[in-house]
Structure formats: structure tokens, C-alpha cells
Amino acid sequence: MIDKNIYRIHYLHCKKIYVALEELNIPYDLHLVNIGKDEQFTPEFLKISPNNKIPAIVDQNPPPEFGEGHLSIFESAAILQYLADYKKGKGAPDLYPKNPRERVKVNEWLYWQIAGLGPMMGQLNHFSSKNIDYAKERYSKEVDRLFGVMNKRLGEYEYLAGDNYTIADIASYTWLLNDNKLKATDTPYQNIKAWIERISARPAVKKAIEAAKAK
Template identity: 85%
Template sequence: MSADIQAYLWPTPNGKKIYVTLEELNIPYDVRLVNIGKNEQFDPEFLKISPNNKIPAIVDQNPPKEFGDGPISIFESAAILQYLADYKKGEGAPDLYPKNPRERVKVNEWLYWQIAGLGPMMGQLNHFSPTNIDYAKERYSKETDRLLGVMNKRLGEYNYLAGDKYTIADIASYTWLLNSDKIKAEDTLYPNVKAWFERISERPAVKRAAEKAKL
């Protein structure tokens, strides 16, 4: 029997966010791999779900009644994380997206910080690092360092990005740092980020996601 959630994924940082969130929220799901190396993201059937031809995307075959009849599809990782945490939280799962308005604003701030800043800058750094384009490498390396500095300062004041609770904002940034030597090095300039990263890595749901997505 199929799960309500069909998750269209590939093991990129944005795809891995969804694996972690689904595991944390104890939501049954089926994975439909979209091999971006073979341009499967341009398949017409996938474009009906994700018109921006990007993973991740999900289809909820059984959305809450306020969404009306029939399945709902969602693309863009932040929108997916918010939807899952708001509407599909499973039994015994942590509250990853608090209802309290003041707390929710903080989650949104750091979630969008990752979407607009950390992810794009690290993506560009990864893209240009193998090239001979020194200007681009320097630009994106400096901006990544600046953002990690912002993150390090925040995590020196709070246990998690939105405050003292683990939320979808943490998941969003965590998967972008999985392969970051800037964080994992013994002499890292960002010890608070490293400590936060190591705490999250020990979570049972994150370990399950790692097995399924090869994080």
C-alpha cells in the first residue's frame, strides 16, 4: 500500500532536507528518484509537479480537509518543509514549526536566510571551485565565510538557529554543511556551528535519513 506522501528527490542538499524532515516527523513516504544527471527533471510528468524543473517536490495524496478534495503537489524545499511540519506531523514527532507567532517568525527568518543566502552561496562556491575563475572563487568563498560567521555568532547565543528549539530552519542549513570542510576541520573558525552540526548528526531521525539518502 502506497504512503500518502510521494517525494520526488535526488540526494542533493535540498533533496536531503526532505528526507530528514520526513524522518523527523515520522511521516510514511515513498521516494520517486529524479535523476538530475540524466535530466529526468525535464520529464513532462515531473514538470506538472515542479514547473521550475528542480527537485525536491512532493505530492500528498491525502491532504487535510481544508485543502479540499484531491491530491496537492508542492515544489520548493522551504514550502515543502513548512507544509509537512504544519499538516503532516506524525505521532510522537517533535514540533519543528511552532505555532507561537513570535517563535514562528524566528524560524521563518533563519529558514529564508538559508534559502536566500547560505544555499546559493555555497552552491556557487562548489560550482566555481574547480575552475580558473579566481574572481568568482574569491567572491563566493568570502560570502560563504561571512554567512558561516553569522551562523557561528547566532549559535554561540542559542542552541539552535531559531532559538532553543530544533526546527525546520536547522534542517535546512544542516544538509548544506554535510560536505563542508570549513565546518568539519579540527581547527575550524566556526566551533559553534561544528558543535551544532555534530548534535544534529546524532539524532536518530537524521541517522535514518542518512541511510536512505546516503547523507
């Protein structure tokens, strides 16, 4: 039996890619992987994602600099960087700036989510259903600490990497969208709450979230 929390974590990672694809105006075909039936362990999928995790993508028509043949990519941060760097559609926003100084800031907050916020929220979600007080307290305090870091940042800037919306925001947004603590009227993290509302109002984000719900 697979823990329901595993489904949730995989789903949150996948929603990042939905949002990026819609924001960047990239056409795509969706292929569902049923982790409840262990489809992530099939030889076919492991060729695409050797870590047997979703999301993963296959670009059938990568840019010329990648050589001939399709390109498969796993890990959500790597997918976000690739899509924003190489597959941006006509009229799409610049979600991964070319300016080196600005790009460093995007990378900082993108990796902050991948290495910190995501794993800590995942552990808290898992241990919240277990009778292990130490683990629940540990991860609850760490998530609150990370929320505090993010709330302070968003009190200084409109978005995580600065004044512009980027893949760093997308990476954290899908994890925080439905967090009960952040949705509360009296949440101590008002800057995060306002940031979520700004992103949620974006037409491409609305479309992506609805598309994800339907799957």
C-alpha cells in the same frame, strides 16, 4: 553533460526532505528523478515541479482544508513548512511552532538559508573548479561571512531559531554536514561544528542520512 556540482546541489536540497520526513514520522514512497537523463523536464514531472527542480512531493491525502484531490508542492522550504505544519506524525517533535513570535524566527533563518547560504555555497562549489579567481574569491568571502553570522548566532542559542530544533536547522544542516572547513579540528566556527554534532546525534537524522546514501 551536466556539471557534477548540479547533482550535489540537488542532492543537498533533497536531504532536507529526508530528514524532515523521518523527524516528523511521516510514511512516504520515494520516486527518483534522474536529472542526468533530463527526467526533470518530462511533462509529468513539470506538472508537479514547473521549475524543473527537485525535490518535489505529492501528498495523496492532504488535510480537509486543502480540498479534494492530491496536492503537489515544489521548493524545499515550502515542502518543509507544509510537512511540519500539516503532516506531523504521532510522537514527532514540533519543528514549526505555532507561536507567531517563534515562527517569525524560524522563517528568518529558513529564508536565510534558502536565499543566502545555499546559493552562495552553490556558487562557491561551482567556481572552485573554474579558473576564475575573482569569482572564487568573491564567493569564498561571502560564505565565510555567512558562516560567521551563523557561528555568532549559535554561540547565543542552541539552535538557529532559538532554544528548539526546527525546520530552519534542517535546511542548513544538510548543506553543512560534510563541509571540510567545518569538520576541521581547528575550524574557527566551533559553534557550528558543535551544532552539527548535536543534530547528527538525533536518531531520525541518522536514519535519514543513511537512507539518502542508499539512493
